[in-house]
Amino acid sequence: MPCCWFSFLSFVSILVLSWMYICVIAFNDHSNVNNEAFKALKTWVNWYRIVVILSAVLVTYCLLLLIFGFLHLAIREPLHLHWLHKVFLFLGLLMVFLNILGFSCKWQKEWQTIKLSFQATAPFLQLSAVLALTVISWLVFQSYFRAKTAANRGFIMTNFLLVCAAVHLWPVVIKSPCISPNIPPKPALVGHRGAPMLAPENTLMSFRKSLECGVVAFETDVQLSKDRQPFLMHDHGENFLLRTTDVKDKFPNRASEIHNNFTVQELRTLNAGKWFLKTDPFWSVSSLSEEEKKEAENQTVPALSELLDLAKKHNVSLIFDLKNEMKDENDFTNSDSYYTTEEIKASGISPDKVWWLPPEYRHNVSMMEPGFKQVYSNLEEMEANSGNFININYTSLSDDHISELRSINVSMNLWVVNERWLFSLLWCSGATSVTTNACHIFKNMSKPDWHLEPNAYMGIWISIDIVSLLVMLGLFFWQRRRLTGDWTAGIY
Secondary structure, rough: OOOHHHHHHHHHHHHHHHHHHHHHHHHHHHHHHHHHHHHOOOOOHHHHHHHHHHHHHHHHHHHHHHHHHHHHHHOOOOOOOOOHHHHHHHHHHHHHOOOHHHHHHHHOHHHHHHHHHHHHHHHHHHHHEEEEEEHHHHHHHHHHHHHOOHHHHHHHHHHHHHHHHHHHHHHOOOOOOOOOOOOOOOOOOEEOOOOOOOOOOOOOOHEEEOOOOOOOOEEEEEEEOOOOOEEEOOOOOOOOOOOOHHHHHHHOOOOOOOHHHHHHHHHHHEEEEEEHHOOOOOOOOOHHHHHHHHHHHEEEEEEEHHHHHHHHHHHEEEEEOOOOOOOOOHHHHHHHHHHHHHHHHHHOOOOHHHEEHHHHHHHHHHHHHHOHHHOOHHHHHHHHHHOOOOEEEOOOOHHHHHHHHHOOOOOEEEEEEOOHHHHHHHHHHOEEEEEEHHHHHOOOOOOOOOOEEHHHHHHHHHHHHHHHHHHHHHHHHHHHHHHHHHHOOOOO
């Protein structure tokens, strides 16, 4: 029974470590989790932070318990877990199972992120596995020499050698764009709703902050008001103002109304900054100065014309979604695309600075303003229109596909990239640009976080494997001499 509980403890520890890895990797998209929860609950809670904290506590608890178990194994004492530890282990197992189930049901695309992450982390995971295997090999050899039958010895050594072979030869199957002879140019930065880690999203302050990062384009979301004026707001449908404004205070009986029930003048009376200071969605408010906090606190809902003036002044491009566009072949002149194009033309911004993304009236818009850069959200549409600019989620293209598109001069903007490991990986892959919430993190990066030439990586891999095998061989002979001497002395 003690042996069974040690095995169960080991299993739970590996599982919670794997879950913690998933949490760390999926952190790139943690704001999506919180936003989805807000839609359901109508109340802001940073659920992702809670999950990460609970997972970190569980990992720490399991690892400490596992170390305790290994110490018992080393001194040949049976591991008798208190019933409370058993309960906590089962609760931890249940928590991980429910989280993974929810993860799989609600955010399936994140599994593509996990898969992608191995291109960035596999060399380091392999190094960690080699180190861990080398450290615990003395326990394996101890068990081998203490086994009383040849069958038990054969079972222990066969399994250990199979694990050794898998871990030491793992680099044979590792494929990463960061193991390559050359580094492509650094991807340009596109400010996702501005710089939402440094200021309230889709506000002028946010876009001004993104200018400090040297962004080549602003990414935003456009909707039309009751008086057909384009304004900036991501959330749409019922309760579209609830998350990022004080609509409940200004219009207490209208919080659930949709975009075309509000005039621009009414929208301009709303505060669009206090929510940011209150909820701290990216855990970044503490990095702001008092002046920046005061500025954030007084932001309003901007009109598209204000952002166009800012983009024109700083020679920055603009890409946007039309959140409520519904195509009607016979009514283009009453569409969001028409009114938005009219607003853009009236601003005097150079047409080639507009990256036109909405697909519904693409042909009509091209006839109305042929100077816009046509950007596509799927490869089939781009190929059908002989386009050369794709704006797509970072999980949708493999590194080979990115290289292939780059070779035929297709520009690729990948969204939304917020973590250094992912930015570095897409840099190595050859992405043209990335849409990001974290432009302030990427702006000073002069190279990917890691990049190795194939020969250098092979040399490191072989050297580490040789050192590991020599250490394990030394431990094997040391254990044989020590334990054989014990046996000869009649201890057993």
